[in-house]
Amino acid sequence: MERIPEPELMDEQEQAAAYAAADWSESHGKIPGYFRERFPQFTRGRVVDLGCGTADVTVRFARAFPDITMVGVDGSTAMLAFGRRHVRQAGLDSRITLENRYLPDAALETRSFDAVICNSLLHHFADPVTLWRTAALCSKPGAPVLMIDLVRPASHAVAVGLVKEHAKDAPPVLERDFIASLHAAYTIDEVQQQLRAAGLPSFPVDQVDELHFVGWGLAPADYRG
């Protein structure tokens, strides 16, 4: 089906509150494992979470890798307010810092992180090549980069079926966002084209379940975008 973009930032209070209250363990719980399987050597350093939202993935990742520190960045004040509370409640203030940044952000790209993770942000970008470039530019040469997002289904009917199956008890605002995100998501072919355009043609794109892909690789040395 044709892609239908959705708004970039998630700055509605009700939307942020629903995200913060939801149980993401089924999908987000797998993310540290996706990373570990692909980058088994990585154990320590400074990791950035692009589009961290309410910091659910950030907190899970910090718990899974006890020797890392993390910076989460997001352009939504509402999402970050819930994120800061979540980090505090998790007792991870000393290891996780959240920053209000609208991507792409030139200052972030000077910071040479040891790894980059990014969940469910790509489909918000009208120019997704920019996000792949941002991920590589803010990494040290050779740093792991892992991006996870939804795969756009073949039709609206399939999207509706996926929402019924995976979000049956979700509040209406999350159901609305889920269907919108499925329409805004990119296909595997489109993601592969984005990677070629971003100068990251060797990054594999793995479809890991009926909803998600994982795009990943090591940031090239001398990457200029």
Ligand SMILES: C[S@@+](CC[C@H](N)C(=O)[O-])C[C@H]1O[C@@H](n2cnc3c(N)ncnc32)[C@H](O)[C@@H]1O
């Ligand atoms: C679907 S949420 C995912 C949040 C988080 N990664 C997670 O998995 O729970 C997408 C997040 O990206 C943020 N976002 C979208 N476009 C952005 C941009 N250009 N710069 C910074 N944040 C952005 C939104 O505000 C929202 O918090």
